[in-house]
Amino acid sequence: MFPARLRTGAPLVLAVLALSGCSSHWGCTDTTAERGKAGVRVQIEDVYERPIGVTAEVVDWRLEPHPQVPSEGDQVHFHFRFYGADESSGPGVDACAVDKKRVALGCRTVYSSEAFGPGGDPTGDEWLAVEHPERVAEVLLIPNDQSYDRRTCEQDIKDGGGPHPPKPAGRGDLL
Template sequence: MVPARILAGAPLVLAILALSGCSSWGCTDTTVERGKAAVKVRIVDLYGQSDGATAEVVDWRLTPDPQARHKGDEINFHYRFDHVHTYSGPAVDACAVDDKRKALGCQTIYAPDGSPPGAPITGDDWLYTKHPEQVTGVLLIPNDQSYDRRTCDQDPKDGGGPHPPKPASIGDQL
């Protein structure tokens, strides 16, 4: 039998634990749904809002990577970010897709830091796939991947909230 004195103090102990961050009862994580992939996308934050920033695949081609010519053709693509309003720019996933819009290879591309706010930002990158001959396009996913909020598992006191969708992987339908 538990003494009444201990039972009377239990609510106080639970309140102290909750306030100190030792309880994850109020911490919840949610993963945002992946936006529709396209050649040009309006970048959206974790709440589905856009500040007008866009990302676009300007062109792409199959060509050997000069650093690894022995591997044969890979996908070299050029991109452009417009209307980025911060010095620390957004990031979006870029995916090489086949004629059914299935991802053959993906990676995250970042608007470089230090660009003047609002100025167009251009760059190029490589996508590597097992079968580059099956690639019919390169698409971008509009969800900003640059925000890395701590999860409830990592920080039950301050973590939680919305998180970007998991990056697209090979075989995902875009």
């Protein structure tokens, strides 16, 4: 069906394509860190689950209407602090309002760079809109650094892959 010369050259062409990175998922692997134990105060971990020398803490929280949308009723207003991070860049962690069983009612990622106010105070504040604010028992932080944004194999087979933080926490997750 095909000339002998074409049949003998085909394996060589396939080998060149594979070695050049043109083959599907050849050598590209993604790994995802395990989600750490949530708490009010956590040591932030990198994608290898090692502490990075930064601590995050929920300083306080309360239910109150957001000043820009008071008609939407109570939301969770919380203050957080990062210890050991610098002002320009640093880690981010998921903050979640949870019920008594530690089921997330609403989450968002907060970054250390958002925490620095006037005079270098490493405290910031955020709002979480939750469907049932009366069920909020506490606000917890998840220790995994969410700021590490490396491309996945699916996004870039040649340069992607490697370790990634766990999927960000969301409503319904048990923390």
